[in-house]
Structures are given as C-alpha cells and as structure tokens.
Amino acid sequence: xxxxxxxxxxxxxxxxxxxxxxxxxxxxxxxxxxxxxxxxxxxxxxxxxxxxxxxxxxxxxxxxxxxxxxxxxxxxxxxxxxxxxxxxxxxxxxxxxxxxxxxxxxxxxxxxxxxxxxxxxxxxxxxxxxxxxxxxxxxx
Amino acid sequence: xxxxxxxxxxxxxxxxxxxxxxxxxxxxxxxxxxxxxxxxxxxxxxxxxxxxxxxxxxxxxxxxxxxxxxxxxxxxxxxxxxxxxxxxxxxxxxxxxxxxxxxxxxxxxxxxxxxxxxxxxxxxxxxxxxxxxxxxxxxxx
Numbered sequence: 213x214x215x216x217x218x219x220x221x222x223x224x225x226x227x228x229x230x231x232x233x234x235x236x237x238x239x240x241x242x243x244x245x246x247x248x249x250x251x252x253x254x255x256x257x258x259x260x261x262x263x264x265x266x267x268x269x270x271x272x273x274x275x276x277x278x279x280x281x282x283x284x285x286x287x288x289x290x291x292x293x294x295x296x297x298x299x300x301x302x303x304x305x306x307x308x309x310x311x312x313x314x315x316x317x318x319x320x321x322x323x324x325x326x327x328x329x330x331x332x333x334x335x336x337x338x339x340x341x342x343x344x345x346x347x348x349x350x351x352x
Numbered sequence: 353x354x355x356x357x358x359x360x361x362x363x364x365x366x367x368x369x370x371x372x373x374x375x376x377x378x379x380x381x382x383x384x385x386x387x388x389x390x391x392x393x394x395x396x397x398x399x400x401x402x403x404x405x406x407x408x409x410x411x412x413x414x415x416x417x418x419x420x421x422x423x424x425x426x427x428x429x430x431x432x433x434x435x436x437x438x439x440x441x442x443x444x445x446x447x448x449x450x451x452x453x454x455x456x457x458x459x460x461x462x463x464x465x466x467x468x469x470x471x472x473x474x475x476x477x478x479x480x481x482x483x484x485x486x487x488x489x490x491x492x493x
Contacts, residue, residue, distance in 0.1 A: 312449055
C-alpha cells in the first residue's frame with residue numbers, strides 16, 4: 213500500500229517526525245528490513261499511531277503500550293491479557309488520584325492557613341515537615 | 353557546625369546522592385564546601401534546604417516552582433502573598449490533574465465493565481482504542 217513518507221505520516225498523525233522515529237525505535241511500528249525508517253508507511257501505520265496516541269491520552273505509559281501492541285500482534289490469546297493490563301492501568305490511575313487527593317488536601321490547608329495568618333509560616337511548616345515515603349526519591 | 357558527606361546526607365533525607373548532585377547542578381542548592389580530598393560536605397543549613405526541596409517534590413511542586421519559592425524566601429522583600437499565590441496556583445494544577453485522571457478512570461472503568469467477551473474483536477476496550485487489527489480479526493473469524 214505504501215503511501216506516506218515519514219514527514220507525511222507525521223503530518224497526518226499530528227505529531228513530529230522525531231516522535232515517529234521514537235515509535236519505530238521502540239518497535240511500535242512494524243518496519244521490516246526492507247523498509248527504511250523514512251517510509252513508505254501506510255494507513256495501517258497511521259491507525260497504529262492513532263492507537264498509540266489514544267493510549268497516551270488515557271495515561272498509558274510506553275512500556276504498557278508496548279505490551280498492548282504485542283497483544284495485538286498475537287491475537288489468539290488476547291482477550292484476558294488485554295483486560296488484565298487495562299485493569300492494572302486503571303488501578304494505577306486510581307492510586308494517582310488517591311495520591312493527588314492527599315496532596316490537594318495538604319495544599320488546600322497550606323493556602324488557607326497562610327491566608328488567615330497572613331504569614332509564610334504555615335507554608336514553611338508544611339514544606340519542612342518531611343515525610344519518608346518512596347516518592348521522596350523522585351528527582352524529576 | 354558538623355559537616356556530612358553526600359552519602360550520609362542522602363541517607364538522612366531519604367534520597368539518592370545523584371539527586372543531590374542534580375539539585376546542585378540545577379542551582380537549587382549552593383555548591384557545597386569540599387573536603388581536602390575534594391568530597392562534598394554539607395552543613396545543617398544545606399540539609400534543611402534539601403528537605404524543603406524534597407518535601408516540595410512530594411507535594412508535586414515542579415523544580416521550577418521550588419526555585420521560585422526559594423527565591424521568594426531569600427528576597428528581603430519577598431512576601432507571603434507571593435508564596436501563597438504560587439501554592440494556590442499549584443493547588444489549581446493539582447485539582448485539574450485530579451479531574452482529568454478521574455475522567456480517564458471513569459472511561460477505563462466503563463470500558464472494563466462492558467468487556468464481557470473473550471473475543472478480541474468484540475472487546476469494547478479494543479474498539480474504543482481504535483485498534484487497527486480489529487477489522488482484520490473480524491474478517492478472519
């Protein structure tokens with residue numbers, strides 16, 4: 213079918229060529245030895261990129277998308293694998309919501325106390341109160 | 353005032369030594385003194401500053417926001433209002449993130465509830481994600 217080069221594919225998929233190349237490097241697009249990373253690409257490749265973008269919009273990480281794609285590429289066993297992976301992803305999102313809700317509570321309290329006292333002290337107190345948790349080692 | 357090596361400080365504050373070096377590179381903490389052997393040495397003030405940064409990260413502040421907070425606190429005319437506004441701005445961001453994640457959570461939950469078939473081609477998750485192979489599977493089955 214081969215109807216797009218990499219620039220056209222990026223244009224159709226509303227993303228950069230660098231991102232397309234990253235997808236190729238990650239093995240998301242089935243580029244065989246006969247086809248260079250410049251193309252040609254077809255509608256199926258475009259559909260796969262759109263699939264990746266939909267997954268990204270639902271917060272799936274690249275590693276999870278990799279698993280989803282591997283499931284797609286070997287359909288017979290799929291049903292349960294797919295559901296399990298999405299369930300795990302849902303749990304992860306739920307955990308994020310719980311964590312962010314806790315953060316929201318603390319921040320709300322900080323802002324309210326700072327507003328009523330008119331000083332930075334409540335903000336400093338909250339920021340100086342170290343909690344040991346696995347998240348404390350996040351660098352970025 | 354006692355001074356500590358980077359490994360000791362990392363253990364005290366609960367982060368990796370790499371993280372401390374990274375913060376130094378990002379100018380969030382000042383360049384530390386060095387021992388005669390060239391090793392970094394940190395005093396209590398630096399350790400307090402690190403704790404402040406890490407706590408800020410726990411609360412989801414970006415490094416850029418933490419940079420701004422530290423700058424406000426170091427300014428002679430830095431005001432409580434500035435710091436409060438920055439925190440309120442972050443609170444709004446967190447609320448938006450929660451809202452967005454809840455919408456995604458609901459969408460995924462809805463898809464999972466609808467998924468009763470073990471047939472991939474019939475799976476609503478697959479359909480919702482617009483899986484490119486669905487038509488092929490259908491035509492093959």
